[in-house]
Amino acid sequence: MNRGLTLLGLTSLLLLVGCQAGPRPLNRVNQPLSRLGSSESPSLAGNWLALIASRQAGRPQVQLIDVRRNAPVPLPGLNRADSLPLSVAVDQNGERLALVRQRDDRSELLLYRRSLQATQTLAIEPAGVPRRVSLSADGRVLAVEVSRNGLWQVDLLELP
């Protein structure tokens, strides 16, 4: 009798746990992330997480985290003292990062190639103010939210 009740209790517990299945926090990544300070604008692709992080009273910077190794990788030439990143997106190889940043009171759209450690400014045509960016995981298409003539529009760019 007792054994039956135990089995029934165990089954009920398993059912309850099953019903409550939801997203599980990846604590091995989240704990180091919390040490970055405030963080926002995540972009997740493959083993890469790009975001904008700022420690207390520090300037926001683009960070690229290798999720598999659970460590940030260097991005030489991307973060500048005179600019403020607004939005970032990464491809699944962690090779291309698209970035909208504010510099000298202007917003600009950039493409950063990690293997070249080089940024390329992408012109907004017709003129507009970029705000948010999305990069396809294959790194071939860029979608940019642009303020133009009082409307928010989406520009699509195919990258070589």
Added chain:
Amino acid sequence: MVRPPATTAPASTTEAALLLLLALGLAGCGLSPLRRQPAAPAGLGSESREQPALSGDGRLLATLVERGGRTTVLLQERRSGRVLPLRHLRNRQPHSSPSLSWNGRYLALLLQQGARRQAVIEDRATGRLQPLPLPAGLEPDRLSLAPDGQSLAVELIRDGRRSVQLFDLSQLLEPDRAPGLRESGGGPGAPP
């Protein structure tokens, strides 16, 4: 020792310079940065659109548009502009922060659930809406779904402070991988 005719060197130099210019020109064409697609795919006019999200393969585009005064996610084929149906999202606006998996099978987004924003995923293959309950006391503000649909990055707000956290979805969703990608690890070139 016979020196080459004096005229040879300049001619070679000129040819070399021309070849170099040609090569640079071709390289320049190769780097020609971008092909622009008209901002609004066919049939959309010039309405306001925000928060673009591309599928991993770049084939689909999700954006936010105004429909009847409510911010609504719109899913389209990027090239043709054809609008794709979403079953579960009507009457649960405003929507925000759409994010797509590789083939666009999964659309993650935030929708309004009473006074709170709720993260959900619509599975376009099965028509199922998967709620994603997040830890209490945290307000989700932005999502990024991994292209394979196996994890989700969420920008969360607690007491005005923003932080990004990752969540494992592998118990909830089948992978939505690029065609040709293997299902399991191992083999040459696989990470240790």
